Amino acid sequence: MDDAGGYARLITEADHPVLTTLLRRIMRQEGRHIDFYSSTARQLLTGDRRAQRLARFALERLWKPVGAGVMPEEEVGFLIGFLFGDDAGREWAVRVDNSVDRLPGLAGLRLATGAIERHANPAAIRLPVPVPASQAA
Numbered sequence: 834m835d836d837a838g839g840y841a842r843l844i845t846e847a848d849h850p851v852l853t854t855l856l857r858r859i860m861r862q863e864g865r866h867i868d869f870y871s872s873t874a875r876q877l878l879t880g881d882r883r884a885q886r887l888a889r890f891a892l893e894r895l896w897k898p899v900g901a902g903v904m905p906e907e908e909v910g911f912l913i914g915f916l917f918g919d920d921a922g923r924e925w926a927v928r929v930d931n932s933v934d935r936l937p938g939l940a941g942l943r944l945a946t947g948a949i950e951r952h953a954n955p956a957a958i959r960l961p962v963p964v965p966a967s968q969a970a
Contacts, residue, residue: 838917842921913948
């Protein structure tokens with residue numbers, strides 16, 4: 834996975850200068866972790882069907898979005914819907930899924946987009962607000 838989508842989405846949604854500075858620092862650090870994990874996963878999975886099957890099994894059955902194991906489901910749903918419930922958020926989720934797809938044996942898992950579908954609280958999803966006909970140009 835090549836990006837820290839949640840942090841980037843929070844920067845966009847919050848639009849707060851101090852929070853933006855802090856989140857960018859966290860993203861740099863997380864980027865280093867992601868690079869390490871991705872390269873290690875690629876090395877361990879390349880050419881090893883057993884490792885690929887085991888990793889796929891674990892991800893399909895055990896992986897959860899960050900916080901899903903410790904926060905109430907309503908909060909997880911709100912957070913996922915708030916950060917990833919619009920078109921821009923779904924684009925980030927697709928990017929994460931595409932990064933996972935590039936790892937040997939893990940194509941098609943849809944971890945991020947699947948998490949949106951399973952957890953997003955519809956009340957938190959931001960739909961486009963229609964412009965009244967009287968204000969349309």
